[in-house]
Amino acid sequence: MRLTDEQQFIQKQVRTFATEEIEPIAVEYEHDGTYPWDVVGEAAEMDLLAPGFPETVGGAGMDLVTDLIVNEELHRADPGIGETVTSITFGCESILEYGTEEQIERYVEPATAGEKVSAVAMTEPEAGSDFANIQTTAERDGDEYVLNGDKVFISNGSVADFIVVYARTGSPDEPHKGISAFIVDADVDGFEATPMDGYLGPSTTDLGQLFLSDVRVPVEARLGEEGQGFYQAMEFLDEGRLSVAVSAVGAARGALDLLEEYIDERQAFGAPISDNQAVRHRVANLRARLAAARALVYDTAKAVESDEPVDTERAAMAKLVATTLFEDVASEAVQLHGGYGCFDEYRVETFFRFSKIPQIYEGTNEIMREVIGDATFD
Incomplete structure (x- = not known):
């Protein structure tokens, strides 16, 4: 996907933040089970808690695609901390859309500022x-x-x-x-x-x-x-599933980065593991699938953002493909790390544990298959 100059700038800024502020503490926070309040505060200062919300309520005024780019980069750095940062304003979308000015002022604005969860x-x-x-x-x-x-x-x-x-x-x-x-x-x-x-x-x-x-x-x-609560919740269904899909894409990228770095440095039988053709082909397959999943997610996001008619199954497909891929990437990352993949120091086990979660929320993948099946045969 080709990014605009502005999107490239934002992506670089978020990646720098994630690399410098999240990755160095990820193992310690995960090991201790510490809720990352400090990171939330730093993310609030960068307007990353609600990037898609209007600036008038403390958001960054980003479009959907740019919002997803932020989500992707945070989950790439660490799935747990990324999930926490992107979930601080859960529910505020509904308040922003259906709430009164008083409700927005009392709840949404403190949440986007990192003052309330x-x-x-x-x-x-x-x-x-x-x-x-x-x-x-x-x-x-x-x-x-x-x-x-x-x-x-x-x-x-x-x-x-x-x-x-x-x-x-x-x-x-x-x-x-x-x-x-x-x-x-x-x-x-x-x-x-x-x-x-x-x-x-x-x-x-x-x-x-x-x-x-x-x-x-x-x-x-x-x-x-x-x-009207059911219909209000359904209003954000496509965007919610795309958010889950892109979090899986980002986390898959993070796990794959760790895998590639490890097998390129790790020696076995006198040569880097990456010299083994079977291993190279396994990584190549994952890279190709990741590129395809990412393209599907962002292509669907562009369609949703443009207000053009979007087939009901598009977001379901994106979530299904991205989250299934993530589990495969995380599993391979653990496998090719050998015994080290089972220890938190090497971080891939965190990605592996998280890889089941996106398959369950915002509609299980079984429901996604039903949505796609209904659109195909009904």
């Missing part, structure tokens, strides 16, 4: 990909709503200052029409958040479980009209 609570113990069948309820009581239910697998769940919570306000008989979105402050009575320990992914990220027990929020905490 946001989260989105959609997934439940019995409703993951089947979002329309969530069981969390929000019952109207005068000028308030009373929320009850549990949420799981919530990125930033236990560190977020506020959460966009999706709950059922209508009849289960009309699941798509009965969901509304609410902004819930983490310090409100009846709200509890706990980390989900034993997570496969990078330890620098946060994954939480939320419990809402008679949580009262004012009517003013609702986003947009009652019953």
